[in-house]
Amino acid sequence: MLYHLLIPLQDLCPVFNVFRYITFRAIYAAIFAMAIVLFLGPWFIEKMRRLKAGQTIRVEGPKTHLKKEGTPSMGGLLIIGAVTVSTLLWANLKNVYIWLVLWILVSFGCIGLIDDLKKIRLKDSRGLAGRWKLVFQILISLIFGMVLYKFDLLDTRLSVPFFKNLHPDLGVFYWPFIVLVITGASNAVNLTDGLDGLAIGPFIICAAVYGLFVYLAGHFELARYLLIPHVKGAGEISIFCGALVGAGLGFLWYNSYPAEIFMGDVGSLSLGGSLGAVAVIVKQELLLLIVGGIFVVEALSVMLQVAYFKTTGGKRIFRMAPIHHHFELKGWPEPKVIVRFWILAVILGLLGVSTLKLR
Template sequence: MLYHLLYPLHEWLGPLNVFRYITFRALYATVTAGLFVFLFMPFFIEYMRRRRLGQVIREEGPETHRDKAGTPTMGGVVMLAAVTLSVLLWGNLTNPYLWLALGTLLSFGALGLADDYLKLSRGRNLGLRAREKLLVQGVLVVLLWLALFRGLGLEPRLTFPFFKNFRPELGWFYLPFIYLVVVGTSNAMNLTDGLDGLAIVPFMVVAGVYALLAYVAGHVKFAHYLQVPYVPGAGELAVFCGALLGAGLGFLWYNAHPAEVFMGDVGSLSLGAALGAVAVMVRQELLLVVAGGLFVAEALSVMLQVGYFKLTGGRRLFRMAPLHHHFELSGWPENKVVVRFWIVSVVCGLLALSTLKLR
């Protein structure tokens, strides 16, 4: 909105020319979203406390988590509002990628909101069934695929990190592939969101990585120099990623141990899906495995645990899954698990950025 209102006036007022630059608008999208969450989250927390709408703790979870029961949840609502406002203020609203990213965020957020509402209304950890969520997520991914590859005409080619010219075309197989990327990232972040502050910092790391990748992909000179796919208009997604990063910073203020609020499925499902959608739009889907290595490890630990349990007739590979619970039950204090996982996520982010030159 500000871009459309103020940039046309730069001929009469020179300083307004800064609204032309994506980097400037991405920076202030970050600040705006962060301040919004920081200022409005206390009101949301108080509202949830008055309504006695608190987190439901799984009975099979670690005993140390019992005291988290009743902590206000669904803080992702404030984060989604912050990202939406920030994007509308600082984004170029004629850019289709911006609307698709925002649409993915809000549609997956609506799914997560329904899941959270059912859990709270039933008073138990019983929300939507897994198959119901996967079905809705599948429909949303199909809509995204139609918009990108039928509407905007993107080629269904896959980009491999570390390789310059190896970009195979997947054709119709690209649809199940992006389903795996978007839905997998969404659910992996949901699984990671199990300790105070654990999921939000890796999320911010990946959002920062993809803010840079989006800017590079949308800049013809940088894209050609670094030999990454050039996607005209994708640079505007840096504004979206900046808003995600800012909302995460504001949320961390209240989610740090001991957490005053949890993001809920409305936050984790939507934020993870947004990262997956951005990765698809900037044609760096596989790099998400590197940048989001912590999310991948958490999701794999659950799949391995379930598979091993079934194959061995009840034996466990980990003390408990997801992976962070395994380290908790191994004797690591919660804060140590969280901070060490943060360190791993930062290393993964740096490795992902290094692939821009290692080709």
């Protein structure tokens, strides 16, 4: 909105020329989103407390988590609101990619909201049935792909990290691949969200790395120099990624151990889905396996645990899945698990950035 209001004034006052620059707007989108969360955080936490919108803890989980019962949840609403407002304020709203990523953020957030409301009202930690979550996620992801196709923005080729000339074309199989990336990222972040600040920390790192990649991919000369796919107009998504980083930092202020509020499924599903959508647009879907390695490992630990449990008649690989609970039950204090996972996320983020030159 500011972009459209102030750019025409650059002839009258040259200072408004700075709004032409994506880097300037991305930085201030981050600052603005963080300010919204920090300012509204105490009010929102108190509001959720009065509404008795507290977290329901799984009885089969670690016993140390039972004390978290009733901690205000659905903090994802605050994140979504801050990201949406900040993006609309600082981005070029004529860019179709902006509306696509906001579509994923808000629609996946709606799925999570339904899930959270069922948990809170019925006091049932299971929430919305998994099959219905998946159905809605698939439909939303397909609509996302259809819009890309309608605007002739759908590229079925993949960019493989560390390989400059390897671009396999999936053809019609790219459609289920879109669904896999977006729903997979959404559910992986959701599974990681089990400890105070555990999910939002690595997410901030992922959003920052992809903010860099979308900026580079949207710049023709830089994309050609770095041998990454050039996606015309994708640079504008840097504003969205900046807002994600800022809102995430603001939320971490209240979500760090011991957490005053949890993001809930409304937050984890929407943030993960939006990360997958950005990866698809910028043609760095496989990079998500590296940069989002924490989320990948968390999701794999659940799948392996379930598969092994069913095939061996009740035996387990881990003491509990997702894997962060395994380390808790081994005796690691919760803050140690969280910080060590953050450290690994930083390393993976740097590894992802290194693929710009190692190819």
